[in-house]
Amino acid sequence: MSSNSIWARMWKKRQIYLFISPFFILFGIFQLTPMVWSFYLSFHEWNGLGAPEFIGLGNYRFLLRDKVFHSALRNTVIYWLANSLAIIPLALILASLLNHTWLRAKRLIRTTVFLPYVTATVAVGLIFNMLFDYNSGLINSLLELIGLAPVPWLTSVQTSKLPVIFLNIWRITPWHALILFSGLQAIPHDLYEAATVDGAGALRRFFSITIPSLMPILFFSFITLTVDAFRIFTEPYILTQGGPANSSISIVQYLYINGFSIFKLGLASAVGYALTLILLIVSFGQIIAMRRESGLMEGN
Amino acid sequence: MTFALLLTSILAFSACTASVTPAPAGEEDAADAGTTGAYPPGTMTVYGYGQPQYWQQFFENYLNDHPDVAPGVSVEMVQTENEADARQKVQLSFTAGAYDELPDATASAPVSMKALADGGVLLDVTDYVEQFKDRFVPGALDQLYYKDRIYCLPKDLRPQLLFYNQEIFDQYGIDPAGMETIEGYIETGRQLKEASDGEVYLSYIDPGAFTWRYWGRRGLMPQANARIWDENGEVVIDTDPGAKLAMDTLATLNEEELLYKSAIFQPPLYDAAREGKVATFYIGAFWDEFLRKNLPDMEGKWRVMPAPIFQDLGLGGAPVVGLECLINKPDPVYADLYKTIWEAYQFDADARQTWTEQMVAEDAPYSNPISVEMLQDDFWKEPTPYYGGQSFREAEANGLNNVSQNLIVTDKDAEADTIISAEIESYVAGNQTMDEALANMGEQLRERIGTAPVD
Numbered sequence: 163m164s165s166n167s168i169w170a171r172m173w174k175k176r177q178i179y180l181f182i183s184p185f186f187i188l189f190g191i192f193q194l195t196p197m198v199w200s201f202y203l204s205f206h207e208w209n210g211l212g213a214p215e216f217i218g219l220g221n222y223r224f225l226l227r228d229k230v231f232h233s234a235l236r237n238t239v240i241y242w243l244a245n246s247l248a249i250i251p252l253a254l255i256l257a258s259l260l261n262h263t264w265l266r267a268k269r270l271i272r273t274t275v276f277l278p279y280v281t282a283t284v285a286v287g288l289i290f291n292m293l294f295d296y297n298s299g300l301i302n303s304l305l306e307l308i309g310l311a312p313v314p315w316l317t318s319v320q321t322s323k324l325p326v327i328f329l330n331i332w333r334i335t336p337w338h339a340l341i342l343f344s345g346l347q348a349i350p351h352d353l354y355e356a357a358t359v360d361g362a363g364a365l366r367r368f369f370s371i372t373i374p375s376l377m378p379i380l381f382f383s384f385i386t387l388t389v390d391a392f393r394i395f396t397e398p399y400i401l402t403q404g405g406p407a408n409s410s411i412s413i414v415q416y417l418y419i420n421g422f423s424i425f426k427l428g429l430a431s432a433v434g435y436a437l438t439l440i441l442l443i444v445s446f447g448q449i450i451a452m453r454r455e456s457g458l459m460e461g462n
Numbered sequence: 463m464t465f466a467l468l469l470t471s472i473l474a475f476s477a478c479t480a481s482v483t484p485a486p487a488g489e490e491d492a493a494d495a496g497t498t499g500a501y502p503p504g505t506m507t508v509y510g511y512g513q514p515q516y517w518q519q520f521f522e523n524y525l526n527d528h529p530d531v532a533p534g535v536s537v538e539m540v541q542t543e544n545e546a547d548a549r550q551k552v553q554l555s556f557t558a559g560a561y562d563e564l565p566d567a568t569a570s571a572p573v574s575m576k577a578l579a580d581g582g583v584l585l586d587v588t589d590y591v592e593q594f595k596d597r598f599v600p601g602a603l604d605q606l607y608y609k610d611r612i613y614c615l616p617k618d619l620r621p622q623l624l625f626y627n628q629e630i631f632d633q634y635g636i637d638p639a640g641m642e643t644i645e646g647y648i649e650t651g652r653q654l655k656e657a658s659d660g661e662v663y664l665s666y667i668d669p670g671a672f673t674w675r676y677w678g679r680r681g682l683m684p685q686a687n688a689r690i691w692d693e694n695g696e697v698v699i700d701t702d703p704g705a706k707l708a709m710d711t712l713a714t715l716n717e718e719e720l721l722y723k724s725a726i727f728q729p730p731l732y733d734a735a736r737e738g739k740v741a742t743f744y745i746g747a748f749w750d751e752f753l754r755k756n757l758p759d760m761e762g763k764w765r766v767m768p769a770p771i772f773q774d775l776g777l778g779g780a781p782v783v784g785l786e787c788l789i790n791k792p793d794p795v796y797a798d799l800y801k802t803i804w805e806a807y808q809f810d811a812d813a814r815q816t817w818t819e820q821m822v823a824e825d826a827p828y829s830n831p832i833s834v835e836m837l838q839d840d841f842w843k844e845p846t847p848y849y850g851g852q853s854f855r856e857a858e859a860n861g862l863n864n865v866s867q868n869l870i871v872t873d874k875d876a877e878a879d880t881i882i883s884a885e886i887e888s889y890v891a892g893n894q895t896m897d898e899a900l901a902n903m904g905e906q907l908r909e910r911i912g913t914a915p916v917d
Contacts, residue, residue, distance in 0.1 A: 209577060209581075210550075210553045210554070210557060210581075211553060211556075211557060211577065211578070211580065211581025211582075211583065212580070212581055227909075228910070229906070230884070292729075295728075295730050296723065296724075297723075297724055297730045297733075297734065298729075298730045298733060314669075314723075314891075316669070317669035317723065317890075317891060318891055318892075319888065319891045319892075319893045402670075403670055403671065405669070405670050405671070405884070405887050406669050406670065406887035406888065406890065406891040407884045407885070407887040407888030407891060407893060408884050409891075419880065422546065422547075422550050423546045423876065423880070424546075424876045424877040424880060425546075425549075425550075425553075425577065425876070426877070
């Protein structure tokens with residue numbers, strides 16, 4: 163009965179459903195179907211030709227013991243941590259500077275600061291490749307100029323992740339600075355004036371007014387940073403191809419290699435689902451932590 | 463996530479239509495178009511990698527010289543990133559049933575050729591190619607057979623050669639003839655290092671995947687009679703004496719600091735060569751086009767000789783075959799046109815020489831013919847100014863004498879290459895010894911692949 167009434171209600175509002183149907187149709191075709199199909203595929207071995215062969219949890223079991231996947235996972239977590247620890251503070255400093263009243267030529271400076279984000283990653287990657295080259299890179303030339311030994315940035319297992327991290331920070335920080343900048347502009351100026359009258363210093367104002375007011379935006383930044391970090395691909399692909407010896411490979415690169423270089427499409431699908439699961443866990447943890455944090459602040 | 467979605471989207475569409483594979487066109491069907499000479503106006507599309515725009519020039523020359531053969535037909539060479547990329551594009555269009563998007567032919571290599579042939583993507587050209595068998599240089603068809611059938615046309619067969627900077631050898635009074643053997647090659651490196659106070663390196667080593675490809679798979683491994691798999695497909699790379707010899711040789715060169723560490727095909731390596739820091743380029747005839755293109759200012763300084771051989775084994779490097787495969791579309795209207803132009807490339811001496819001269823003028827890649835008859839023409843022995851008057855073409859032809867067998871190629875070799883390369887990269891980065899690298903190769907190959915079916 164109740165289902166009949168649901169259909170009846172839907173029929174009654176059919177025009178509304180008709181208007182929103184394009185999204186659901188496209189979602190069904192281009193996202194839901196592939197997701198379901200790849201989930202099915204993750205339990206199969208398939209090279210893209212012929213019929214997939216069912217292997218149960220074989221692909222997932224393989225991921226649990228595969229050293230390269232572990233390396234990709236470890237590297238991706240390092241990229242995420244480096245992003246989180248460096249980009250948000252840097253973006254906050256940049257946004258605060260952009261928000262200062264004494265800053266002149268604001269539009270020009272904002273545009274300039276934002277440029278790295280709109281520059282093609284591949285092009286910048288190639289430039290970073292030259293900068294970090296062991297034999298003729300500018301970075302090593304500078305190091306040698308001050309009497310330090312050149313560093314095999316791109317060719318050492320120990321240092322290969324650093325150029326990837328630097329490139330990522332350089333490229334993404336402006337985007338988050340812009341988001342935080344818009345958040346800073348939305349904070350009522352009265353709060354700062356009142357705090358100043360009450361004798362609060364700059365640091366006190368920053369930690370008691372700026373940070374709490376920006377908390378929802380910081381949370382948004384943190385979540386998008388996490389998602390971006392876990393799907394990092396272009397930077398290691400251009401700079402190091404994931405090497406040497408998989409020392410800078412990311413999870414998405416591992417997925418790409420399995421899917422499109424060695425054509426283990428079932429395994430690549432399993433990697434996609436493993437990545438989704440990891441992102442869900444990390445994001446869920448972040449949401450809980452943020453809620454707890456904001457609860458504490460409200461309590462204060 | 464974006465990649466996951468992209469991958470899954472493509473796969474979903476591929477799979478939905480995977481069951482609707484076209485009936486193989488067969489050689490007779492494809493032959494019809496050729497005998498009538500009537501090709502529908504349109505574009506013949508070919509997927510290539512490397513520098514396919516120069517291969518396109520031969521097709522354009524042919525169509526211009528024979529306007530009656532295929533009026534209204536043009537040729538498009540689509541640049542793909544590499545063998546895997548070309549296979550991926552063909553495979554996805556094929557399994558998705560998007561036959562209109564399929565090329566008429568694609569460049570390929572033995573690993574992908576086997577997978578595509580198994581999937582019914584390639585036309586069987588056994589009878590067509592075998593009729594020319596006696597006209598080709600020995601070994602031209604060796605890498606083409608798969609389950610006793612041929613699925614691709616051989617484009618070229620390039621030997622392994624050693625390129626050296628004669629000026630450096632003159633400067634230090636060292637005879638390059640010493641590099642005829644691997645043992646002599648190493649000794650020459652030591653002499654160069656000592657004479658130049660460590661300024662001159664014998665050759666280069668790439669910190670990435672190219673070291674395995676060029677020093678390993680195409681060079682030292684076949685020369686040392688090494689094996690990755692035995693005849694039953696079991697992993698033997700960590701126990702095979704040939705593999706040990708090949709990898710120890712590379713280790714000697716690397717650990718005695720005879721190799722300049724730099725990424726291959728990148729400006730810093732060319733700069734080092736220009737500055738006289740790199741004395742030789744090992745290994746592969748392809749270095750010819752890279753030297754001419756990137757070091758035109760060094761014309762006259764370089765020379766070329768056959769790849770050094772292990773004294774006790776006496777084998778040159780394994781030749782590399784270029785494959786051009788016709789796609790099994792429901793109506794492969796241009797398959798015969800492709801064959802006709804391919805025949806002109808292989809057997810029409812005038813057409814081939816005209817195109818080769820164009821390539822020389824443009825500092826572009828070209829290779830020797832695989833036709834025995836064509837190779838006898840003096841054109842293929844002409845001196846090459848870039849090599850100080852030495853004939854590169856003659857050297858390339860001579861390089862095919864005394865070749866070693868290529869490593870057994872299985873359909874697992876693309877994955878095996880990533881595993882082996884990672885261990886060599888780790889060695890080159892100083893993270894493990896070569897013995898550890900070899901042991902890890904064996905362990906990882908068994909763990910990740912197990913047995914590879916040898917066909």
